Amino acid sequence: MIARLCATLLAAAVMASSEAQAETTYDILQFQDLDGWDNDDHAAALSVFVNTCPDLPDPDWQSLCAVAQSQKPDSARAFFELFFRPVLIRDGKDALFTGYFEPELDGSRFPTARFRYPLFRMPPEARNAAPWLTREQILTSGVLANRGLEIAWVEDPVELFFLQIQGSGRIRLQDGQFLRVGYGGANGQPYRSVGVELVRRGIYPLHKVSAQVIKNWVRRNPEAGQELLFHNPSYVFFREIKHVTDRDGPLGAMNRPVTAGRSIAVDPGFTPLGAPVWLEKDGATPIRRLMIAQDTGSAIKGAQRADIFFGTGDAAGQAAGMLRDRGRMVVLLPIQRAYALVPDGV
Template sequence: MATLPTRGTGETITHRILDFDDLDGWAQDDHAAALTTFLVTCPDLKDPDWQAICAVAQHQKPEAARTFFELFFRPVLISDGSECLFTGYFEPELEGSRTRTARFRYPVYRMPPEAQARSPWLTRREIEESGVLDGRGLEIAWVDDPVELFFLQIQGSGRIRLQDGSTIRVGYGGANGHPYRSVGVELIRRGIYKAHQVSAQVIRNWVRRNPDIGLDLLRHNPSYVFFRVLRAMREADGPRGAMNRSLTPLRSIAVDPAFVPLGAPVWIEKEGHGKMHRLMVAQDTGSAIKGPQRADIFFGTGDAAGQAAGQLRDPGRMVVLLPIQRAYAMAAEDRQ
């Protein structure tokens, strides 16, 4: 194994090239499922080494998937010394309407031009209290629950079920430029809950029990996300990630692209409750996902996926699979 320092990051980043035998549970994973997920986004990779590997991947039989990964990649453990953290995310489903009604009165907005032109723009509190977006035709739909709308913004994409049975798929359309601040951390700071008690469902329940101060708590997070309508998507398709391709439940993860290339296979060893050791693919990003040992696991669509994702906050390890020549070129460059 080689340890390779990366220069110019402001922190000491190490790269350890591992063997596949070092990956706990590697032989037992469903490599064919991981290959299928890899093929969703590998055609979009532009670098020649990735393009060559993708061309080979498209002709692999499922039973040869493990051999494919072992022949063309090397596992690389990238670390800055911080502890690994896995969290989860999902695609929420909200009840909504194309027009405002007594029930559906909370708007899902497109991004206004002034927010595109200036960053940071207004805070969440300023947007909601000023009415600056009212009556401008920026509404994609109206939903019936401000708490679920808040979590839709955190997830960045979702489905809005209309009363006629049709569905609007929405995805991230931009933001106001303010950093995300955790309302869970704020509940802890106020002494309302202990750290081990906080989850997405706990936050939902508390805000609903305390509607006035609850909505004020949500405004503690100044970040505000706008949406766009995602068209030409099948019902079975997952939401689109940062690579503008559909995500696969429990095979797609969000990463920090400063350290992990989007489209790369990533071996995760999530410990804690419901231990998960499997090969996933880096196909998304997130404002709270920072660092080489940080990942958000996509759990799927709907309430059950949301409950599983909201409870996840576990340690472990993640190892990036890089093309062989790329992995060893890092070592050669570093010795120069």
């Protein structure tokens, strides 16, 4: 979502969209064509689908949502097979599946000797400027200090940097409570990858760069590490999220909690938000599972591109960080909508 804040020409966007649509193909499959379909927990997928289907605006989706809400768990598979058709959408690019997670940091609502690095709300002047100050200017000028914009303080500026990249997370307070934060805006500066910069400088080869490698290098090289983080001029502000329980996941693009192992981020230019998506991920740990498209991401571009939500905390982060696999994804669309895309489909 950060990438959306970068200024682009409308004409260029329309041209890119037209080119993408011109290359897009649609094929209606049968449910028996979906590898592993018979073995999935369709009831689990249905329960995630009904979390967001009331927010789908179109009449065909609304009708299906009303039916979905009345289904019992043992009729979930029949529901999907009766009212949907699997549509394989391709845009000429190879499938790629990655993972994402919700970071969890130790912190405090008040500054202490241990917790010295604040998470800020967006100041009003930043909302009215595009772009606003760079990351370096924000952090070295003190422009946000003593204005009551702080939400919480954490102990590690490197973890805070990566929290901004994820865009949401949980702060574990010292009394055992949790404070959840979500994306609250950005400074309008372009996002630049510090991992790519490490490769450009010859410090690491591309295949060795990961979030943990970057964190370790910055901590071992404090001055050069700070300069490296300043290479990314984008700066993300947060908002406190109070209406989501500790048991729920973070809010996705549909402003509803996402579910570990069942929610994915997709490119809404190809896959409707809220739609069921059959995922066939290959690699060392294959996945054959019905997911729900409930989120988006700045790096999630293409008809066969998805980011799998792994959950909250370090273990989820490690699992998500190792994922980069091929396979295919098949979108389940309402029957009339599917055949409108493929008039001659069978």
